[in-house]
Amino acid sequence: MKSKKILVVDDSAFMRKLISEFLSEHPDLEVIASARNGHDAVKKAIELKPDVITLDIEMPEMNGLEALKLIMDKQPCPVVMLSSITKEGTDTTLKAMEMGAVDFIAKPSRAISLDLHKIKDILIEKVLAAAKANISMKPVLAAKPTVIESFVQTNPGQRDRMTFPFQYKKMDKIVLIATSTGGPRALQHVITKLPAALLAPVVIVQHMPASFTKSLADRLDSLSDMRVKEAEDGEILQKGTAYIAPGGYHLKLRKVGSSIVVTLDQTDPEGGHRPAANVTFRSASAIQGVEKVTVIMTGMGTDGADGLIKLKETGVVKAIAESKETCVVYGMPKAAVATHLVDEIVPVDEIAVTIVKYVNDKR
Template sequence: MKSKKVLVADDSAFMRKLISECLSEHPDIEVIASARNGYDAVKKALELKPDVITLDIEMPEMGGLEALKLIMDKQPCPVVMLSSLTKEGTDTTLKAMEMGAVDFIAKPSGTISLDLHKIKDILIEKVLAAAKANISMKPEIAAKSAVIESFVQTNPDSRDRMVLPSQNKKGNKLVLIATSTGGPRALHHVITKLPAALLAPIVIVQHMPPGFTKSLADRLDSLSDIHVKEAEDGEILRKGTAYIAPGGHHLKLRKVGSSIVATLDQTNPEGGHRPAANVTFRSAAAIHRVEKIAVIMTGMGTDGADGLIKLKETGVVKAIAESKETCVVYGMPKAAVATHLVDEIVPVNEIAATIVKYLNDKR
C-alpha cells in the first residue's frame, strides 16, 4: 500500500513532534512536513499537496478555521481537525465540519496534551480513513425540496415551530438516524430542511465524544425550523423535535403508556461506539404499533446494520441509506445496503424530502 502523505499543523513545536511521531509509527503513513500556524499550513498545502492534513483549531496569526477555508478553496484536501474540549473549541470544531473538514479528534488534555499516546490508535485510524474520504460534496445547504415546500404551504404554522397533530391514521411514527464520519455536515444538510410541524420525533445517533454532541445540537437548533436538543434521561419524545444521543451514553427508547421515553446509560461500548446506533435501533424495535423510518448516513464501519435487521423483523419500517456519491465515507450505508433491507438509496440533499414523504404516507 502506498504511504499516505500527511501535513501536521499545530502552533506547539512539542505537539507537532508528538503528533508526527504517533502517525509515523504506522507503515502506511508518511509525515512529509509540519506547519507552525495557519499561514504556514496553507502555504505547505499548496506546495506539497498532501493526502491528509491534521489541523489544530487554535493557532496564532491565522487560526484553523481560516486556514481550512483557504485550503478547501485553493487545494481541496481531506482535513482532520484537532480540538480542545472547551465550549469554544467544540463550537469551532462543528463549524469546521460544516466547512468541509472530514473528521476531528479531541486532544485528551487540552492544547498541550502530554498524553496524546492515549488516542494514538484513533488518530491513525481517522487519518487513514480521511485519506480515502470523498471531499467532493459541497458543504453549502441546498434549498428545501418541492416535497417539503408543499408540506409547509399545507401547514403554514410549521415555520413557527408549532407541532401539528399526526395525520397518520394508522398510528404514531418515529424517525431514527445513524451517522458517523462526515455526519455533522450530513445532518446539516438534512435537519435544516425539515419543517417544524414534522409528524414524528427524530432520534439521532452521531458518533462523537462527550461535549461535542451538545454543541452539535445547539448549532443545528439555531439553523433549523425543528427543535434540536441533546437527549435527556427520562424525557418524553415530542413531534417536531430531534434528539441527539449524548456522547459517552447509549440512547435507548421505551414505551410508557402512549409515549416514547428516552433512557440513557453507560453500558459497554458496542463496536467501539457509545452511543451506538445498533443499541438505539434494537430498543426501538421493541416498541410496537409505531412505524419507523430508519436513516443510515455517512460513516466508517457497520453500525446500524444489525439494528436495521432487528427493526425490519419486528415492525413496519422504511429504511433510507445515503448514496455513495455524497458520503464522506461509504461504510455504514454500504453495510445497511448489504442487508438488502433498504427501501431507498438517495443523495444527502434528498434525504429530508424522503423522510417527509414517508411521514405523510397514510397507507
C-alpha cells in the same frame, strides 16, 4: 513504500513532534512535513499536495478555520481538525465540518500533555479513514434551505415549535438516523429541510464525544424550523422535534402507555461506539404499534446494519441509505445496503424529502 502523505499542523512544537511520531508508526502513513501556523500550513499544502492534513484549530497569525478555508479553495484535500474540549472549541469544530473538514479529534487537554497518548489509536484510525474520504460533497450553504412542506399547515412565518396539537396524539411513527464520519455536515443538509410540523419525532445517533453533541444540537436548532435538542434521560419524545444522543451515552427507547421515552446509559461501547446506532435501533425494534423510518448516512464502519436487521424482523420499517456519491465515507450505508433491507438509496440532498414521504404515508 508508505502510500499516504500527511502534513501535521500545530503551533506547539511538542505536539507536532508527538503527532508526527504517532502517525509515522503506521506502515501506510508518512509525515512529509509539519507547519507551525495557518500561513505555513496553506503554503505547504499547495507546495506538497499532501493526502491528509491534521490541523489544529487554535493557532496564532492564522487560525485553523482561516487556514481550512484557504486550503479547501486552493488545494482541497481531506482535513482532520484537532480541537480543545471547550464550548468555543466545540462550536469552532462544527464550523470546520461545515466548511469541509472530514473529521476531528478532541484533544484531552489544551495544554502540552502526554494525555494525547490516550487518543493515539483514534488519531491513526481517523487519518487512515480521511485518506479514503470523498471531499467532493458541496459545503453546506450559508443561506437557510427551503423547508419541505408537511401536510399539516401552520401559520405562515410563525416558528412556534412547542404547541402543535398533534404532538400529544398517539404516536404511530418515529424517524431513526445513524451517522458518523461526515455526519455533522450531512445532518445539516437533512435536518434543516425537515418541517416543524413533521408528524414524527427524529432520533439521531451521531458518533461524537460528550460536549460536541450538545454543540451540534444547538447549531442545528438555530438553523432549523424543527426543534433540535440533545436527548435527556426520561423525556417523552414529541413529534416535530429531533433528539441527538449525548456523546458517551447509549440512547435506548421504550414505550410507556402511548408515549415513547428516552433512556440513557453508559453500558459498554458497541463496535467502539457509545452512542451506538445498533443499540438504539434494537431498543426501537421492541416497540410495537409504531412504524419506523430508518436512515443510515455517511460514516466509517458498519454501525446500524445489525440494528436494521432487527428492526425489519420485528415491525414495519422503511429504510433509507445515503448514496455513495455524497458520503464522506461510504461505510455505514454500504453495510446497510449489503443487508438487502434498504428501501431507497438517495443522495444526501434527497434524504429529507424521502423522510417526509414515508412519514406522511398513511397506507
